[in-house]
Amino acid sequence: MITHASRIERLVILASLRRGLLLVRARYAALLCVGALPLALMLAGAACDVLVQADTAAKGSMPGASALLLFVLLGVRLFAIGMMCASWSWYCGAAMIEAQPEIGEAIWMGCRYALRSILACLPVWMIGLAMVALTLMAGRVMILIFAPAGWAAVLLGLLLLVSLVTLPLIVLLARFCMLVQVTLFDAAQPFDALGRSGSYLPWRAVWYHWWPLWLVGVVLLACVFAPACLMTETTWALLGAGTVSVPHDLLRQMLAAGGLWLAGPLAFAVIAPLYFSQRPDLFTSATQTL
Numbered sequence: 001m002i003t004h005a006s007r008i009e010r011l012v013i014l015a016s017l018r019r020g021l022l023l024v025r026a027r028y029a030a031l032l033c034v035g036a037l038p039l040a041l042m043l044a045g046a047a048c049d050v051l052v053q054a055d056t057a058a059k060g061s062m063p064g065a066s067a068l069l070l071f072v073l074l075g076v077r078l079f080a081i082g083m084m085c086a087s088w089s090w091y092c093g094a095a096m097i098e099a100q101p102e103i104g105e106a107i108w109m110g111c112r113y114a115l116r117s118i119l120a121c122l123p124v125w126m127i128g129l130a131m132v133a134l135t136l137m138a139g140r141v142m143i144l145i146f147a148p149a150g151w152a153a154v155l156l157g158l159l160l161l162v163s164l165v166t167l168p169l170i171v172l173l174a175r176f177c178m179l180v181q182v183t184l185f186d187a188a189q190p191f192d193a194l195g196r197s198g199s200y201l202p203w204r205a206v207w208y209h210w211w212p213l214w215l216v217g218v219v220l221l222a223c224v225f226a227p228a229c230l231m232t233e234t235t236w237a238l239l240g241a242g243t244v245s246v247p248h249d250l251l252r253q254m255l256a257a258g259g260l261w262l263a264g265p266l267a268f269a270v271i272a273p274l275y276f277s278q279r280p281d282l283f284t285s286a287t288q289t290l
Helices: 004-034 036-059 064-097 103-149 151-175 179-185 190-200 203-208 210-229 233-238 246-278
Strands: none
Touching (some): 004 036, 004 103, 004 210, 004 246, 036 064, 036 246, 064 103, 064 246, 103 151, 103 190, 151 210, 179 246, 203 210
């Protein structure tokens, strides 16, 4: 039963989402500038990774130095993603309080909190990636099973499979959508941030206010999670499109990183007002000017 307090909570959530849309409309160009440096790091790391793997495949073996270099490049790419998310979160949070937030400050804070942010998001990322991997593997099996019955049966089965997996993933992303914000503004340690983020949006809230919060999950899924998945070789291998050639692999990495850079600001601009609605104590006498 939805009480009067629950209706007020829903109105607060809806007002926060509307404010997030206004924020991204007013600050989109600045958010792209904030994410430009992490994007460059991400592309450089991806290019080096593809070239090293191509060289290793040509030699037919992987020396210890190449394996170590690939591990370092993976760390660089993860750092770049964490820096991008933290920089956007800081800039959107500053835009909620300051009239003219500084791009340089957002980039510096993103660099400072990059590792902590990526560690905080790692459990949710691993669970989501495992769900995607299992879905892709099950999808390939279903294609083999239902192929004799025709493509209509295959398509119906795949749609059912995707719908069964997408809904829990959306709920998971919606429940822990404030992980980066909690890491930055609450100064929480990575694993502490997981519990604190969940306390801001408990399962009760996710259930009673399902459609606005699940909308946040959809935005996170489309703007952040999906492009990040397309940066992993595991996803492409399960899709049946593994390593083809260096230009193709570079193009895929560029498109995935570019998609995250272009679409990611929408997700973090929407989440920032939602987080600050749970932390009114962070507001002083300053107000947002869009």
